[in-house]
Amino acid sequence: MTRIIADISVSLDGFVTGPDPGPESGLGRGGEALHTWAFSDDAEDRRILREGTVRSGAVVLGRHLFDLVDGPQGWDDTTGYGAGEVGRPAFVVVTSSPPESVRLTDLDWTFVTGGLPEAVAVARERAEAASSVSDEDLDVVLMGGGATIGSAFEAGLVDALSLHLAPVVLGSGTPLFTGGTPRTLVRRSVTPTSTATHLMYDVL
Template identity: 65%
Template structure:
């Protein structure tokens, strides 16, 4: 069964990016430390990254994150979705308006201007079609940014929350949750690796 999974790296003090985020500083000051696990040679971290990439039948991101990954310092043929485990699922971008042009035109982009719920609906249809074609379940993955993931959890749109908790205190930046809605999380899995603690929750 296709699930909606929010998957994001976060600091111990709750930030998903450092201060001063920009097109040439996509993770903000110090924010790349959050993703050290995704670029390491640790075999457990490589396995987790590969598993996350393999399960991604469709991926959702917000417009700010899209502008970063499609920007001049963004994704390349070597480093794209899934860090060095470059994946090419269809991507759905939640935005007020589509961009005039796309640098990464070889990827499958859909720009959804009618809101997050509609983007999740379209991504679910796409992921379910992939599941039917390949005979295995794949999921809809919300990769960020923080506002999009936080809004999706608050709105009850997420089935599973995966946090890669990095041993970093950023002090300020983009928080994962602003004014969170009370929700019960059921812990399903905890994996400790050299660069992060990986937490998986069912969201009730």
């Protein structure tokens, strides 16, 4: 069964970027510390990254994040989805205006202009199709940014929340949650490593 999993790194004070994120610094000042775990040699960090990549049948991201990963300072042959782990899921971008061109033409991009629920529905179809081919259950992963995941959470579109809690206090930046409808979570796993605490919750 395909689930919708929101997966994101967050600071101890609840930010998914540092202050002043922009085209040249997508994670803001100090924000690189949020993703130290993804490039770690820690065996548990590598396992969590690998398992998350393998389960991805489709990935949803917002237009701002797309502009960063497809921009000149974005993903390349050494960094990309899964930070070097093998994975080529379909990527579904929520946008009001598709780009005129794409730099990363070797990836499977779909641009959805009908809003986040439509993008999640398209991604679910892609993940279910990939599941049929691989004969195993694959999920839709919401990789962000923070506004996209926050909106999906608020809209009740998220089945599970995977947080990578980095041991850093950023002070300000882009918050993951900014209020909204209360939700009940059930903790399914906690994995501490040398660089992060990995938390998995079911969203009720």
